[in-house]
Amino acid sequence: MSPQWTIQGKVVLITGAARGLGAGLARELAARGAKIALVGLEPAELKEVAGQCGPDAGAWEADVTNWADLERAVAGVVERFGGIDVVVANAGIAATGFTRSVDPRAFERVIEVNLLGVWRTVRVALPHLIEHRGYALLVSSLAAMVHVPGSASYSAAKAGVEAFANSLRAEVRHLGVGVGVVYPTWMATDMVSGADEHPVFGPLRAAAPGLAGRVYPASVAIRAMAAGIRRRSRSVHAPRWVGLLKLIRSLMPRLVEHTTRNTMPQADTAMLADIAARGAGESSLVGPGARAAFIADRRET
Template sequence: MRFADTVVLITGAGTGIGAATARRVVAEGGKVVLTGRREAPLREVADPLGDAALVLPANAADSAAMKGVVAATLERFGRLDVVVANAGGHGLGSALDTDDASWAQAIEVNLTTAFVTIREALPALSVRGGSIVLVSSLAGLFAGPAVAGYVTTKHALIGLTRSIARDYGKHGVRANAVCPGWVRTPMADLQMDELAAIKGTDRDGAYGIATENVPLGRPATSEEVAAVITFLGSSDAAIVSGAVVTADAGSSAVDLPTIAFD
């Protein structure tokens, strides 16, 4: 029951990693505030959680909206202890293929959502000393093909993590980043379906191709990444701040030029 008497705000909480994190927090005794652009998926996650879940649909990149989310959280639960900045999206295209609108969208959905949410939550988090977990990506450490906006913004989340950890540690606030590799989520499923069509296989076959050279040889589940997030958000990680934790089945341990020798 690591989250007893703990309130956790999760952005992008309607599906995938965000939804799994909400379920894990409540299973460990906590209360959750679920926010995202679409209300229906948030309700689907919240309904089985009962009174432990509060649904507040909002665009996490909107300052006024997130100010309202924090205020409603304090009104309902009287405190805010942990923020999981999980909202995100695509940033497709190489540099020459990325127009101004696509670039701005990648920054908004992947970076501004985290920045605005954290900025609006910091006063409440500083009251008792809180924790922030930013969900970056393996793309925050390495570059994938033709995803310049995604790679750039996921790298920037790590810089934001370190900046928050440095500036607000004196207020008892911790900030850490998680970098998942391939995770079975609705967004990843769409990417795998595209790969499957190219390779003449199905979705499971595409995941197999994508993780062929990953040491554990498989993608993560949302629940496995949620376990890492909840560890960092909990008091078990009380001395951990400014850290970047990979949850990538060993992907980042692989030296690409040596794959030919396997």
């Protein structure tokens, strides 16, 4: 794809746009002249972000796991802006807990939002991307390559996003649609703050060695994502060293097992105690985005 592709005047639909990377990317692209369609839960926050993005921005409340919500939102975006040039499938939540004790609904909700929500977003918006020979940026994570204890659902979902994107790219290339995957590490967002505040997962994450435990400003990922959209990149790494792990990713499971072998017994006991004190559902929630997703799930069921 041409490196000269401009974002000026393009219609960009961003899911999970109420806060975090989605909101930051919306503001960044709006400043570059894009027309912004914000899609997600938390309508008050969506409206606030839309106001920050100027007159060429709108907000549509939708749960990305709900087909009817997505179809209604995409139809509204097309009606207002005349089409869609870029889709950023960013909506994501996190839950923590170990497989033998995690709340099953929390585990499965992460898969539903982070993986099935991406597939559903792409499927509903794809006809418009094909019409405009557009670009889809799917948000994966460093967790697609580094699978740490306490985040099995998140790692599985993000690895699935990567695999889905790779298949999708080959399927739509001849239609003029570009597909990229972004791999952020820990960024200073509400989700990461929620993880760090968790009484068990927080200390476990803090013990991660070197760069794996460092939290970066959200602007690192936002700038990388914006540049990736302008270049129609197939891979976006935030920060760039994440890309180097692809060369040695087959070694990562053994490295994780080695570095956590001494901390897991105590963490496992502490997690069971936290569940006994707060309940499995509350113990699993990480950040306000996860809480909003669980409220939406309860409404649907």
